[in-house]
Amino acid sequence: MPPEALTPERILEATEDVLRRYGPAKATVVDVARALGVSHGSVYRHFRTKAALREAVTDRWLERSVGQLATITATAGQPAPVKLRRWLSALFDAKRKKAGDDPELFATYGVLIEENSGVVDEHLRELTGQLREIIEEGVRAGQFAVEDTAVAAQAVFDATARFHDPCHAAEWRSPTIGDEFTAVSDLLLNGLRA
Amino acid sequence: MPPEALTPERILEATEDVLRRYGPAKATVVDVARALGVSHGSVYRHFRTKAALREAVTDRWLERSVGQLATITATAGQPAPVKLRRWLSALFDAKRKKAGDDPELFATYGVLIEENSGVVDEHLRELTGQLREIIEEGVRAGQFAVEDTAVAAQAVFDATARFHDPCHAAEWRSPTIGDEFTAVSDLLLNGLRA
Incomplete structure (x- = not known):
């Protein structure tokens, strides 16, 4: 062979x-x-280099955790508020699943993420870029009223940090976390609406 | 002597x-x-016990960092939206100041906070209780429209985690953090308004 x-x-x-x-x-x-x-x-x-290898493995891990989000962003014929909620849920679910399924690997990548801030920044830019696309769709359809879609996208991402930033992973095991996520999503959707 | x-x-x-x-x-x-x-x-x-001493010192630290908030909450004759924004800014400023002024002590308390979850829970209950009071005032004055003020208070607190949770302390040194805080506050205030 x-x-x-x-x-x-x-x-x-x-x-x-x-x-x-x-x-x-x-x-x-x-x-x-x-x-x-x-x-x-x-x-x-x-x-x-060893650094290039570690960067590439971090990039792969980050991409793998958010592959579904680009698909949600690109879905046609769905109202932007529905899409935005789906996107935020999918991000939270993906992160929570990763943290829960293999906590050791999750902690390992926590260290790699600290090392590879360039890769992480690029990943965050990609995610807020998707959020911005969805918000722009909502503005065009008259569902959202937003002055600056880039600022709004960053604000939505920052306001949901508790539900995607790995530093909050321990909180994701709380029995009330799902309700708390829904309450934050409701408030944000309300804040964006026209 | x-x-x-x-x-x-x-x-x-x-x-x-x-x-x-x-x-x-x-x-x-x-x-x-x-x-x-x-x-x-x-x-x-x-x-x-040593544990009781460490718990008391943690409690003192947490209280010291938020003493001003109770005063803001109790201020009469101020519209609730203004008060809420002041309260969120004061919390962020207090945390940021603590992290920046004495990073070593801040890190030390990070460890103590992990140990004393009971004290921390009580501290968080106090803070969300104050937020709820402000939101209730706004609802009574017809400035906010909220179904459940306890849920809304928790949502506002959770949505601003990036600006008060110590796990985000490194991000507080970013030159854009002030603008990001303002954008999240605007979005949340908009989400609460009647």
Whole structure:
């Protein structure tokens, strides 16, 4: 059986495993190469530095957690208020699921996120950009009254920080968190409406 | 000169100094007694356990950071929307000042806050209680339209978590944080208005 081709995706998968196993402080590129049965030179051919590898694995993790949101944003024929609520729920659900399903990996990525602020900023820009699109749709349809859609998008994102920022992950296990999320969403939707 | 009387307040002040100096993991009641030049028995006469002492010092810290808010809440003859905005600004300013003035002590209290969830819950109940009072005033004056003032108060508090929860302290140094706070406040005030 010929060895499987060494793709960036396989390296990133192995990196995630290694990070989970050894923790972000101890995991090395040599560990990743060993897990794949290749030389560390082969890994460096795809990711030129350890920092680049860690950045790429962080980017992949962030993208994976929000893949559904772009689909919601792009859905046609749905009123903007409904879409905005769906989008906020999907973001909260995705984050909560990640934190609950594999808390160790979640904590690991917490450390990586601190290290890779450039990747995180890009991720946040993408998310607030989607929010802005939805708010613009609502303004065009006369459902929302907003002076500056970029400011409004940032405000909605900031006002829901408790429901997506990993620093609040422990609160997501509270039995009342769902109701609290709904109350904040109601208030924000009310604040945007024309 | 007779020795100064050993009051709970003096013990709490010394405890804060000791916590700042040794860190919450290492600080002991013996350190506090030594700093005051008394026996640890004298300290225990006021605070029966180390846990009780740490709880009391946490409570004092939390109260100190929000003393002004009760005054704002009780001010007569001010429209509720103005009062609510003042209250939210005062909370954000108080937290930001604490985090910025003495980051080491702020981090120390971060650890104590994790330990003393009962004291923190009581503190949060007090704050949301004040928010509820202001919202009720606004409803009575026909300025706010809200179905359930307790739910609305919690929603306003949760939606401003980024501007008062210590887990966001690093973000408070951003040059745009003031504008972001204003945008969230505007959106929430708009969401409450009748």
